[in-house]
Amino acid sequence: MASTLSRRQLFANAGKTAITASVASVALSEFLAACGTSSATAETGTVTFWHTYDVQGIENQTLLSKVIPAFNKKYPKITIKAQQIPYQSMLQKVTASIAGGNGPDVFRSDIIWMPQLAKIGALMKLDDVVAQRGSEFYAGPLATCAYQGHYYGLPLDTNTKVVIYNKTLFSRAGISAPPKTTDDFKAAAQKIAALGGNVFGYAEGGLDAWNILPWIWTFGGAVTDDAYKTATGYINGPQSVAAIQFLLDMLGAKQLSPSLLGGSSLGTADALGQNLAGMIIDGPWVPPELQKQYGSAQYDFAAMPAGPGGSINVVGGEDIAILANTQNKAAAMTWLTYMTSDEAQRLMGATGQVPTLKAASSDPSYPAYFSYYNSQLATSKPRPVTPNYTQIDTALTDAFTKALQKKTSVQAALDEAASAINALL
Amino acid sequence: MRVSLATNTTSPQSQQRRWWLSVRRYLPIYLLIFPGMALFLVWTMFPLIYAFVMSFFQWNPNPVATSPFSGLANYTRALHDPIFYQALRNTFLYTIITVVGQMAAGLGVAVLLNTKMVGRSVFRIFFYLPVVCSWVVVSIIFSYIFSTGGLVDYIFGTVLHLISPQQNWLGDTALALPTLMLLGIWKGIGWNMVIFLAGLQGIPTEINEAARVDGASRWQIFTRITLPLLRPTISFASVILTIGAFGTFIPMFILTKGGPLHSTETLLTYAYTNAFSSFDFGYGAALTYLFAAFIFVLALIQIRVTRARTQY
Numbered sequence: 001m002a003s004t005l006s007r008r009q010l011f012a013n014a015g016k017t018a019i020t021a022s023v024a025s026v027a028l029s030e031f032l033a034a035c036g037t038s039s040a041t042a043e044t045g046t047v048t049f050w051h052t053y054d055v056q057g058i059e060n061q062t063l064l065s066k067v068i069p070a071f072n073k074k075y076p077k078i079t080i081k082a083q084q085i086p087y088q089s090m091l092q093k094v095t096a097s098i099a100g101g102n103g104p105d106v107f108r109s110d111i112i113w114m115p116q117l118a119k120i121g122a123l124m125k126l127d128d129v130v131a132q133r134g135s136e137f138y139a140g141p142l143a144t145c146a147y148q149g150h151y152y153g154l155p156l157d158t159n160t161k162v163v164i165y166n167k168t169l170f171s172r173a174g175i176s177a178p179p180k181t182t183d184d185f186k187a188a189a190q191k192i193a194a195l196g197g198n199v200f201g202y203a204e205g206g207l208d209a210w211n212i213l214p215w216i217w218t219f220g221g222a223v224t225d226d227a228y229k230t231a232t233g234y235i236n237g238p239q240s241v242a243a244i245q246f247l248l249d250m251l252g253a254k255q256l257s258p259s260l261l262g263g264s265s266l267g268t269a270d271a272l273g274q275n276l277a278g279m280i281i282d283g284p285w286v287p288p289e290l291q292k293q294y295g296s297a298q299y300d301f302a303a304m305p306a307g308p309g310g311s312i313n314v315v316g317g318e319d320i321a322i323l324a325n326t327q328n329k330a331a332a333m334t335w336l337t338y339m340t341s342d343e344a345q346r347l348m349g350a351t352g353q354v355p356t357l358k359a360a361s362s363d364p365s366y367p368a369y370f371s372y373y374n375s376q377l378a379t380s381k382p383r384p385v386t387p388n389y390t391q392i393d394t395a396l397t398d399a400f401t402k403a404l405q406k407k408t409s410v411q412a413a414l415d416e417a418a419s420a421i422n423a424l425l
Numbered sequence: 426m427r428v429s430l431a432t433n434t435t436s437p438q439s440q441q442r443r444w445w446l447s448v449r450r451y452l453p454i455y456l457l458i459f460p461g462m463a464l465f466l467v468w469t470m471f472p473l474i475y476a477f478v479m480s481f482f483q484w485n486p487n488p489v490a491t492s493p494f495s496g497l498a499n500y501t502r503a504l505h506d507p508i509f510y511q512a513l514r515n516t517f518l519y520t521i522i523t524v525v526g527q528m529a530a531g532l533g534v535a536v537l538l539n540t541k542m543v544g545r546s547v548f549r550i551f552f553y554l555p556v557v558c559s560w561v562v563v564s565i566i567f568s569y570i571f572s573t574g575g576l577v578d579y580i581f582g583t584v585l586h587l588i589s590p591q592q593n594w595l596g597d598t599a600l601a602l603p604t605l606m607l608l609g610i611w612k613g614i615g616w617n618m619v620i621f622l623a624g625l626q627g628i629p630t631e632i633n634e635a636a637r638v639d640g641a642s643r644w645q646i647f648t649r650i651t652l653p654l655l656r657p658t659i660s661f662a663s664v665i666l667t668i669g670a671f672g673t674f675i676p677m678f679i680l681t682k683g684g685p686l687h688s689t690e691t692l693l694t695y696a697y698t699n700a701f702s703s704f705d706f707g708y709g710a711a712l713t714y715l716f717a718a719f720i721f722v723l724a725l726i727q728i729r730v731t732r733a734r735t736q737y
Binding site: 092095099116119121325388391405407 | 485486487489490568569571572573574575579591593594595596597598684685686689701702703704717
């Protein structure tokens with residue numbers, strides 16, 4: 001109720017006077033953007049935007065040649081300085097810039113960094129914005145912007161992973177349909193591995209939570225309880241153990257590629273494109289890469305195979321947030337609002353960035369394979385949303401490495417993970 | 426004599442004058458030192474002191490937020506952290522093996538190239554080439570050479586059948602650190618070669634000739650004459666290399682990120698991960714100070730051990 005009132009007041013004021021107070025102009029620009037009006041506003045200035053969009057691919061190109069020009073048509077007085085930062089160094093660069101006070105105004109953050117950055121007070125609270133616009137977004141991605149009851153950003157794009165299978169190898173191995181259950185998956189991997197050579201049934205690129213948690217959830221396991229209070233009985237419960245045992249068995253039988261353990265320079269998508277892997281489980285950015293590099297590769301999509309816990313994969317994606325020390329709150333807010341608008345969401349959606357805005361969920365420009373990702377998203381789960389996530393991730397990777405390199409038993413490795421994670425909750 | 430007399434009898438006034446004269450005399454020198462000193466103070470001294478202060482806090486990188494003082498907690502935490510000890514062990518192992526390996530290989534190459542053989546400058550260039558290449562570049566090249574089924578696997582596995590053709594060099598806890606050591610040694614041979622060549626050329630040829638006349642074998646000349654006379658060179662190289670090896674960060678960071686299972690974790694990768702990935706800046710700073718203390722003690726020992734004077 002209060003928010004409607006203030007909006008109306010602001011709208012009345014808008015015609016009379018140029019707005020200088022930052023809070024007011026923030027709300028105004030949001031209102032104008034929501035209406036889709038193209039009337040010029042009083043906002044000026046430069047907004048520095050740091051992102052990790054693929055610098056050589058279509059993502060960065062679309063941002064620079066379509067999204068920013070479209071924004072400037074509406075807001076000609078705001079200059080967007082978009083800077084691509086490699087994913088590996090983004091968190092470090094942002095942190096250093098917070099300490100030095102010379103960072104970006106707006107920042108596209110991996111969803112797993114949000115609680116950590118919110119905890120140190122680096123991000124501007126956006127509770128008002130979420131109160132007004134929260135219902136426009138899917139609940140899962142929106143939840144990744146929250147930390148201790150406050151919101152620090154808006155969901156920008158979301159993703160999950162599905163099975164991408166090599167049709168050439170499937171027909172060579174005599175498999176007629178993509179796997180529906182974990183048993184089907186193992187059987188298909190076995191048949192493809194039997195083709196011999198360096199061909200593997202399933203290729204996975206590492207032992208991070210991102211790679212392994214989908215199997216744990218699919219087998220009915222979890223990292224912690226829902227309230228993130230304890231890991232005991234979850235990460236070391238019988239379902240989680242069964243999931244790791246499943247991977248260990250497949251690895252031992254050479255159905256699963258040793259690229260799982262790292263040390264391979266051939267990416268899993270490359271292995272699929274070169275007919276060296278029957279199945280990979282990966283995100284919506286892979287099909288455009290395959291198209292570009294291996295134009296003749298024959299592949300199709302399937303949902304994560306179902307196990308005792310269902311067909312569950314992991315939620316990935318990015319949020320967009322404003323740094324708390326920005327000098328240009330109003331313009332920054334305008335840019336954030338535009339990036340989460342229907343227009344920008346559709347433009348970026350065409351590049352494989354799955355929109356988080358409900359209204360932009362379908363568009364003829366979106367790739368056809370989006371449907372697989374959209375239906376998988378309905379059951380996908382987030383990784384633990386806590387400020388100590390990066391340390392939890394290390395504990396999980398250590399445990400998975402120990403178990404799959406057979407340093408200890410699966411149970412012992414996961415018991416160790418449970419006690420390490422408990423100390424971080 | 427006159428000078429000392431003058432000092433004894435100077436009045437405060439003339440003392441002041443003398444001070445001013447000496448300042449004026451040395452002023453150009455101070456001015457010339459100043460830019461370098463200023464850069465050093467701002468970019469080296471200040472961060473060093475800042476990190477030291479940081480190590481006593483639960484440091485929040487956000488300057489607006491408060492950072493609670495935690496006393497020695499970060500230091501005591503390190504002493505109870507098993508990964509700290511593993512990183513320490515890895516660092517020591519890496520240092521000992523790469524320093525000895527580089528010096529032995531560099532000295533060997535230097536002795537071989539200290540003759541008047543044909544094409545020695547070509548060999549010197551080849552051996553020196555890795556030194557001038559960036560760590561990042563050689564690390565990335567190594568990641569291809571040592572990838573599973575990569576060049577090393579192909580030559581030693583597929584062609585020569587000495588190993589399995591599918592080795593997980595950088596992903597196996599037993600192989601990852603030795604692979605990185607190999608990289609460290611290979612990259613350092615050229616630098617050692619140059620230093621030892623200089624050392625070898627500083628040995629007076631008369632001594633070698635005299636030994637040969639006395640009937641000493643090549644091996645005897647090497648162990649009894651060359652090595653003892655290279656003592657200052659060995660001492661210098663070992664101190665510099667030890668400090669360098671302790672600070673190795675780039676190959677680990679690029680190739681293994683300290684993994685698998687912390688088997689290539691060094692003090693610096695662990696400090697970095699704690700600071701920039703876990704946002705535990707105080708702990709990261711404390712780790713680097715413990716690390717600095719180790720190097721300091723080690724360098725003192727090394728200098729003392731190798732300080733004995735060379736006598737001809």
